[in-house]
Amino acid sequence: MTWLDFEGRQVPIRAGDSVASALYRAGVRVFSRSFKYRRPRGLYCLTGDCPNCQLTVNGEPGERACVTPAQQGQRVARPTGWPSPDRDLGSSILWAFKRLMPVGFYYKTLIRPKAIWPIAERVIRKLAGVGDVPMHEPPAARERRNHHPVWCVVGGGVAGLSAALAASDRGESVVLADEGTLGEKLPPGPARERVDGLVAVLRGRSNVTLLERAVAVAVYEGPLVPIAGEDFLHLVHPRKVVVATGAVEGHPVFPGNDIPGLWLGRGAARMAGAHGIAPGKRMVFWGATDESLEHLAVLERAGVSPAAVLVPSALAGRVPAGRPVIADGSVVEARGSGRVSGAVVRSSSGDQTYPCDTIVVSLPLEPRDRLLRQLEATLVVGAGDVVAPGASLDKAAESGRLAITGATIPSAASAPTAPTREGCLCLCEDVFTNDVRDAWAEGFQSTELLKRYTTATMGPCQGAMCHGHLKRFVEAKAGSVPASAPTTARPPVRTIRLEDLAAGARYPLEYRTGLHHRHLAMGATMEWTGVWKRPERYGALLDEYWAVRQRASIMDVGTLGKYRVAGRDAVEFLERLYPCHVANIKPGRSRYALLLNEAGYVFDDGLICSLGPEAYYLTVTSGGADQAEGWFRDWADTWSLDVHVANLTGTLGAINVAGPKARELLASLTRDPVDSAAIPYSGHREITVAGVPCRVLRVGFVGELSFELHYPRLESAALWDALLEAGRRFDLKPHGLEALRLLRLEKGHIIVGQDTDYDSTPAKLGLDWAVKMEKPDFVGKIALERLSRLDRDKELVSITFCGPRAPVDGAQLVRNGDRIGYLTSSRLSPVLGHGIALGWVARSASRLPDTVVAQDSSGRYEGRVTKGPFYDPEGVRLRA
Amino acid sequence: MAIWIACPNCGRRPFTEFWCAGELPEHGPLPAGADPHEADFQRVWFRRNVAGPQRERWFHFAGCRRWLTLTRHTLTNHINDVA
Numbered sequence: 029m030t031w032l033d034f035e036g037r038q039v040p041i042r043a044g045d046s047v048a049s050a051l052y053r054a055g056v057r058v059f060s061r062s063f064k065y066r067r068p069r070g071l072y073c074l075t076g077d078c079p080n081c082q083l084t085v086n087g088e089p090g091e092r093a094c095v096t097p098a099q100q101g102q103r104v105a106r107p108t109g110w111p112s113p114d115r116d117l118g119s120s121i122l123w124a125f126k127r128l129m130p131v132g133f134y135y136k137t138l139i140r141p142k143a144i145w146p147i148a149e150r151v152i153r154k155l156a157g158v159g160d161v162p163m164h165e166p167p168a169a170r171e172r173r174n175h176h177p178v179w180c181v182v183g184g185g186v187a188g189l190s191a192a193l194a195a196s197d198r199g200e201s202v203v204l205a206d207e208g209t210l211g212e213k214l215p216p217g218p219a220r221e222r223v224d225g226l227v228a229v230l231r232g233r234s235n236v237t238l239l240e241r242a243v244a245v246a247v248y249e250g251p252l253v254p255i256a257g258e259d260f261l262h263l264v265h266p267r268k269v270v271v272a273t274g275a276v277e278g279h280p281v282f283p284g285n286d287i288p289g290l291w292l293g294r295g296a297a298r299m300a301g302a303h304g305i306a307p308g309k310r311m312v313f314w315g316a317t318d319e320s321l322e323h324l325a326v327l328e329r330a331g332v333s334p335a336a337v338l339v340p341s342a343l344a345g346r347v348p349a350g351r352p353v354i355a356d357g358s359v360v361e362a363r364g365s366g367r368v369s370g371a372v373v374r375s376s377s378g379d380q381t382y383p384c385d386t387i388v389v390s391l392p393l394e395p396r397d398r399l400l401r402q403l404e405a406t407l408v409v410g411a412g413d414v415v416a417p418g419a420s421l422d423k424a425a426e427s428g429r430l431a432i433t434g435a436t437i438p439s440a441a442s443a444p445t446a447p448t449r450e451g452c453l454c455l456c457e458d459v460f461t462n463d464v465r466d467a468w469a470e471g472f473q474s475t476e477l478l479k480r481y482t483t484a485t486m487g488p489c490q491g492a493m494c495h496g497h498l499k500r501f502v503e504a505k506a507g508s509v510p511a512s513a514p515t516t517a518r519p520p521v522r523t524i525r526l527e528d529l530a531a532g533a534r535y536p537l538e539y540r541t542g543l544h545h546r547h548l549a550m551g552a553t554m555e556w557t558g559v560w561k562r563p564e565r566y567g568a569l570l571d572e573y574w575a576v577r578q579r580a581s582i583m584d585v586g587t588l589g590k591y592r593v594a595g596r597d598a599v600e601f602l603e604r605l606y607p608c609h610v611a612n613i614k615p616g617r618s619r620y621a622l623l624l625n626e627a628g629y630v631f632d633d634g635l636i637c638s639l640g641p642e643a644y645y646l647t648v649t650s651g652g653a654d655q656a657e658g659w660f661r662d663w664a665d666t667w668s669l670d671v672h673v674a675n676l677t678g679t680l681g682a683i684n685v686a687g688p689k690a691r692e693l694l695a696s697l698t699r700d701p702v703d704s705a706a707i708p709y710s711g712h713r714e715i716t717v718a719g720v721p722c723r724v725l726r727v728g729f730v731g732e733l734s735f736e737l738h739y740p741r742l743e744s745a746a747l748w749d750a751l752l753e754a755g756r757r758f759d760l761k762p763h764g765l766e767a768l769r770l771l772r773l774e775k776g777h778i779i780v781g782q783d784t785d786y787d788s789t790p791a792k793l794g795l796d797w798a799v800k801m802e803k804p805d806f807v808g809k810i811a812l813e814r815l816s817r818l819d820r821d822k823e824l825v826s827i828t829f830c831g832p833r834a835p836v837d838g839a840q841l842v843r844n845g846d847r848i849g850y851l852t853s854s855r856l857s858p859v860l861g862h863g864i865a866l867g868w869v870a871r872s873a874s875r876l877p878d879t880v881v882a883q884d885s886s887g888r889y890e891g892r893v894t895k896g897p898f899y900d901p902e903g904v905r906l907r908a
Numbered sequence: 909m910a911i912w913i914a915c916p917n918c919g920r921r922p923f924t925e926f927w928c929a930g931e932l933p934e935h936g937p938l939p940a941g942a943d944p945h946e947a948d949f950q951r952v953w954f955r956r957n958v959a960g961p962q963r964e965r966w967f968h969f970a971g972c973r974r975w976l977t978l979t980r981h982t983l984t985n986h987i988n989d990v991a
Contacts, residue, residue, distance in 0.1 A: 249985050250910030265910055404984060626952045658927065658967045658975075665975050675973070810948045 032102040041098040044212070048074065048081050049303035051104070057288050057367065059083065059093065061108035063487070064156060064458035065126060068118040068366050069839040070288025071307075072455075074295035075213055076522075077276045077396070077492040079456040082158055083107070089159030090488060090523050094295075095208050097241075107159030118155060131463045131482045132702060158488075166525075172532035173260040175237065179432070180253045180266035182244040182399060184210045186219065186421050187412025188272030189226035190428030196233045198432065203264050204230070205239040205255045207522065213294070215301020215326050222421055243611035245403045245528075246519030247271070256524055256688055261531035268407055270431045271400045275413035278391035278445040279493040280314075283361045287453040288370025291391025293323040300330035307332065308386030312371040314359050316446075317418055320390035321346055326510040327388065335382045336373055358446060362387055392445050393417035394496045398517040401458055415439045448501060454494040456487020464501055474511040475502050485515055488523050541586035542681045542744030552764060558651045560587045563764040572763035573858055576730055576771055580687035580758040582751050585736065586744065589634065589653030590680050591660065591664060594643040595671035602636065603645060607790070607799040607806050613638040618710050618725060622790055622798050623648065623656065624808030628815050630788050630795070631778050632656055637712045637725065645712075645723065647782055653677045663807065681744040684727070685751065686734040688908070689758045694724075694735055696754050702735070709907040718750035728906035730768065731775035731899055770855045773864060774899035776826050783824060783852040783866050789815055793824050794895070819874055822849065826898060827865045827880060827891040832856060834863030838882040841867055850881060857898060863889065864898045914990050917972035924962040925970035931955055932977060959983055 031038040034051060041050040048071055058068040059081045069080040074094040081093040084107045093104070106113040122129070128137075138148040157223045179195045181188045184206030192204045201362075210227045214220040230236045240258035251269050255262040277292045289308065291299075293315060296307045311332050313324055316339070324337065324347070337347055338357035345354050357375035360370055370383045395414045402408075411431040412424040416439050419427065427437045431813070450461045472481040475498055484498055485491030491498075495515065504510035540558045547554065552563035564582065565572060575581040593602065602610040606621045613619050618637040622630050632655070634648035648656040652674075660673045685694055694702050700715035702724070705714050712725040722737040739747055752760065763771075769779070778784060778793060789812065790799045799812065829835075834856045841849040854865035869876055882889040900906070909971055911923040938947050956962075966976045978990040 248910060250912065252910030263910075264914075626948075654969060656930075657973065658969065661973070662929070662965065662967070662975055810944060811952060814945050814949065 030100040032098055032100070032104055034104045035106070039104075041100070043139040045303065046094055046212075047083065047085065047091075047096045047098050047102070048300065049299060049305060050092065050098040052299065052307075053303075053305050056217040058106075058109075058114050059288075060106055060158065061113055061116055061119065062286065062452075062458045063158060063456060064129070065122045066108065066116050066155070067123065067286055067452075067458070068114075068116070068119070068287060068288055069455070070290075070830060071299070072290065072295055073276065073292045073493075074298045075276060075292075076207060077489055078279075078292075079158075081182075084159055087162050087164075088525070089161065095213075097209070119263055122155070131459065131467055166527045170261055170527045170531035171340050174260050174534075175203045175262060175264045175266075177203045177237070177264065179203070179268055179270060180244075180264045181249070181270045181272060182204070182247075182253065183272035183274060183412070183705060184208075184223070184227075184238070184240075185272060185274050185412060185424070186222050186226070186308045187274075187414075187419075187424040187428040188270065188432075189223060189347060190413050190425040191270045191272060191431045192230055192236055192428075193226060193233075194429040194432040195541075195570075196230065196236050199235065200432075201235045201237075203237045203239065203255075203262070203266065205242045205244050205253075205257075205262070205264075207241065207243045209240050210238065212302065213298055215297050217301070217322065217326075219421060222425075225848050231568060243522045243524070244273075244399060245522050247399050247408055248519070249403065251403060251407050254528075256528045258812040261528045268409065269399075269403075270411055271397075271414055272411040272428060272431075273396040273399060273414050275393035275395045275417040276492055277389070278394050278496065279455075280337065280359065280389045280391060280446050281451040281453055281497055282359060282449040283451050284364065284368075285362060286455060287362050287364050287368050288366065289364065289385055290362055290387045290389065293320050293388055294366060296332075296386070296388045297326040300332065301326040304330070306330040306419065307388075308368075308384070309333065310335050310384045311386040312336045312338070312359060312382050312384045313388045313390075314357070315343070315388075315390040316340055317390060317392055318343070319418065323388065323390050332386065335384045336371070338373060338375075356816075359387060359389065377552040379714045382449040388792045394445070396492060398490060398521040401514065401517040402519065409437070411437060411625060445496065445500075448497045453497050454482075454484035454487065456489050456493075457483040459484040459494070461501075464498065468501075468505060471621060473502075473506060475499055475515050478502065478623075485845045486763055490521050539587070541584050543584045543586065543748050544598045545684075546745060546748050547584065550762070555765065557587070557765070560650060563762075565764040565766050569766055569770075570858060572761050572767040573770060575759070575761040576687050576732055576763055576767065577859055578688065580685070580693050580755055580760045581767075582748070582755070582760065583684045583686070583763050584748075585683075585684050586681040586741065587650035587653070587678070588682055589646075589648035589650065589656050590676040590682070590738065591646040591657070592639075592643065592646075592674045592676055593646060593660065593671055594639075594674075595669070596642060597669035598642045598644055598671050601664060601667070601669045601671045603803065604667065604806055605660070606636065606692055607803070607808065607812075608636075609800055609803065610636060610644075615640045616711055616713060618712050620710075620798060622649040622795060623652075623659070624790070624812075625807070626808055626811060627787075628789055628808040628811030629786065630780060630784050630790060630793060633778075635725065637723075637728070641648070647725075651781055679741060680738050681741040681747075682738045683744075683747060683751065684730075684734055684736045686730050687758075687760075688730050688858050688905070690733045690735055691908075692753055693751070693758060693760070697750055704908070707735070718747055718754075720747045720750075722747075728775070728903065729777055730896070731777075731903075732771075732905050733908045734906065769853065773853050773855050773866065774857050774859065774897070776866065778824065778852070778866065787866065789820075789822070790818070792820055792822060822870045823876060824852070824866060824870050825869050825876060826894045826896060827851070827867055827882070828894055828898065829863030829864065829865070829882070829889050829891045831889075832861055833884070833889070834865065835882040835884045835889045839889075841869060841882055843880055848872075848877065848880065853881070858900060863891075865891070869893065911985050911987060913966065913976070913978065913987055915968055915971060915976060916990060917974060918968065921968070921971055923966075926966040926968050926976075929965040929967060929975075931957075932965055 038896040039054040060069045072078045072080045076095040084105045085091040109116040179199035179202045181204040193200045195202045211223040223497045253264040256661045337351045341355040344355045360374045361372035363370035402409045409431045547563040555564040618635045623632040632652040637645040657675045714725045720743040722739040725736040839851045851865045851867035857864045
């Protein structure tokens with residue numbers, strides 16, 4: 029015997045059982061407690077539409093028991109209810125105080141005294157909701173699978189399967205998805221036979237993919253249909269989508285309409301016909317469609333005897349003789365406490381109460397059309413009940429075929445449905461008719477406003493039950509079309525797990541330099557800088573700092589953007605692109621350059637190295653490497669110039685060798701000359717270091733004698749190891765980003781992105797010298813001319829603090845109580861012994877203040893406004 | 909959302925492989941008598957922002973690393989005339 033574990037008890041299961049049917053056979057009647065008032069809820073639709081049977085299955089909350097197959101050893105539990113879901117003490121109390129808890133009561137009450145809300149919030153959170161989010165990682169990460177068929181058909185009923193067959197016959201590929209197992213929801217009968225026949229044919233087709241227990245959650249632009257299957261998140265990219273999601277019987281709203289024992293017709297028929305379990309012994313049956321008569325027959329065969337059969341007079345003649353038919357009768361109230369005990373039936377002869385244990389209601393269908401309304405009609409087409417509710421099997425099959433051939437599908441308006449009485453309108457969110465009426469009186473007078481205020485239609489069923497009622501309520505009140513327009517259908521239409529949303533996105537993109545594993549082996553603390561992982565520091569920050577200032581140090585700067593630009597028009601191209609002169613850079617020399625956008629603002633900086641006629645080597649900041657390539661190529665295209673741009677960022681590694689002993693260190697590893705005549709400051713040259721061919725650039729970012737070696741990335745480890753080995757006699761220590769930030773700050777060198785803002789012109793940064801306005805043209809020149817007519821509102825300045833301490837990055841700058849700016853970089857300078865910073869300061873009356881006060885949570889810092897570098901202002905050391 | 913772009917170099921690729929640089933700015937010669945500063949200001953700071961077909965620049969960063977010029981309908985995201 030197979031069984032599932034239901035709250036510690038073994039419940040037997042039979043072939044074809046869903047979790048819901050197995051539990052129902054075992055006598056479970058209350059499947060959940062409602063969201064707000066904790067009213068008992070029982071099986072209702074059995075088509076996966078209503079929220080009533082959401083259970084926790086194997087630790088996953090919110091699983092709809094009626095569409096979850098029962099499996100051996102499955103752990104099933106009801107997440108709500110105290111002390112048990114069958115008897116909940118909160119239920120009667122909450123229901124008694126319903127009047128005190130109108131929609132949005134937590135915005136209106138429990139506001140004062142202030143201390144009450146945190147307590148109330150905790151209580152409300154405990155009482156409301158339908159289960160706990162599992163906080164553990166899913167056992168296996170979900171993966172995506174992409175499909176590129178011609179057609180994606182959602183829904184495996186007669187219409188959907190017929191559409192798939194028609195497409196397959198035309199030789200066009202199809203992916204068909206159904207949230208259940210194909211045919212399982214249907215009791216034996218003509219519909220079931222038809223579905224089984226179509227499925228048998230389609231399984232033999234090589235151009236048809238059938239996805240079962242796979243839930244289409246949305247139709248996005250593209251089109252893209254994400255389908256959460258048991259194995260994968262399927263991303264289906266069809267040329268066209270057929271939505272054949274069918275329809276659901278109208279949800280009746282009357283007092284007591286949520287008491288267990290009230291069923292929709294299809295649900296009761298599925299329980300009786302497909303699972304062979306009579307939903308009750310004696311029923312009041314209320315049907316309004318041809319289909320409902322089939323349900324009546326199925327239920328009677330299962331042994332449910334009708335206490336009353338309510339049908340429209342037009343159908344009365346088709347009910348088998350001998351049944352207690354009440355023509356044009358309707359149920360206006362369900363009686364019972366926790367279980368249905370009777371139904372109040374209204375007819376021309378007045379109201380009468382019929383004792384019963386089951387009420388079955390089969391009203392006209394309302395389409396499940398939310399997927400259909402998510403994308404423009406040219407790409408998505410509906411078939412079957414979703415466009416023509418109540419279609420016969422032949423009509424459904426025909427509309428499936430027409431969906432493929434592109435013919436117009438005849439649609440049918442829904443038959444008039446039962447009026448909305450007092451009762452539970454939205455089962456998911458526990459919104460009652462009077463709640464909607466109150467909200468209307470409070471001024472929320474459209475479907476969208478009522479939805480947002482009352483949360484009706486916002487639950488797990490996404491309005492499958494209540495959307496029609498809400499719309500008709502507004503129509504009756506307002507009559508106007510805009511106010512009663514259907515609410516926007518948004519993804520997802522079915523509940524989806526977080527792990528499905530994250531499918532295939534397990535790892536963030538991580539760029540690494542050729543020295544990544546050397547850094548890890550040396551115990552470096554790594555940090556993210558954009559997409560790159562870089563060493564922040566290896567050990568004590570000051571050891572690294574003093575190695576640069578006093579001895580020798582190396583740093584991995586392989587993340588720098590590196591380009592080769594060559595071609596007949598290379599000079600012309602760079603002259604137009606950069607605000608500095610380019611043509612007069614001699615081969616073997618380089619120049620610091622800003623990159624301006626068309627608004628005249630600095631967005632990057634770097635070096636231009638001349639390699640000889642028609643060839644240049646460029647560097648830009650690490651963060652800007654990708655963007656700069658796009659920038660170069662965009663302008664090369666725009667100007668139609670003969671240039672080639674090669675992005676060497678990933679091809680070349682780079683190591684900066686810095687410190688007073690840097691030249692001595694380098695000389696010990698090369699036979700090429702490295703004296704200042706061979707490689708002067710801001711010069712560059714090709715040399716071989718430790719057998720590795722390098723381009724060496726004399727740069728000055730850290731303010732000491734520095735040689736930046738650019739070399740083939742594959743040689744990274746060999747060069748790094750050789751430098752470390754040769755550096756031993758200088759007590760060389762590599763430095764990381766934190767030391768770099770401190771070293772360059774002492775030199776007053778900016779980091780674009782950290783010290784610059786979205787509107788930083790060269791003038792505001794004190795970098796006018798890097799802009800040659802006498803050039804005929806460059807990107808941003810005309811904007812700079814325009815900006816030069818305006819007074820500069822702020823400037824980036826150097827600030828010297830008095831004591832041996834410094835405020836944090838981003839500290840506010842104040843003067844006479846007014847905020848006048850903020851710090852972009854701030855550190856205690858070890859070599860100077862006092863705090864130093866770069867910061868933006870507002871100019872007043874066209875001048876900068878002489879002194880400022882920086883404030884952060886640790887206190888106030890008096891500072892003097894200065895210009896230029898703090899350390900080695902003449903640049904003697906870096907030119908050595 | 910899954911917009912597809914028929915890249916002339918790489919074929920039909922998802923839009924997530926591209927950067928969109930927005931509507932194609934006009935780089936043509938100034939009309940006679942126009943104030944160059946005013947024209948530049950308009951070009952740099954103002955967008956036509958049409959509700960309909962719009963010429964745009966897209967950069968295929970995860971593919972051929974080339975710029976494409978295409979027409980995108982801003983209401984439906986239909987893309988054609990990729991060059």
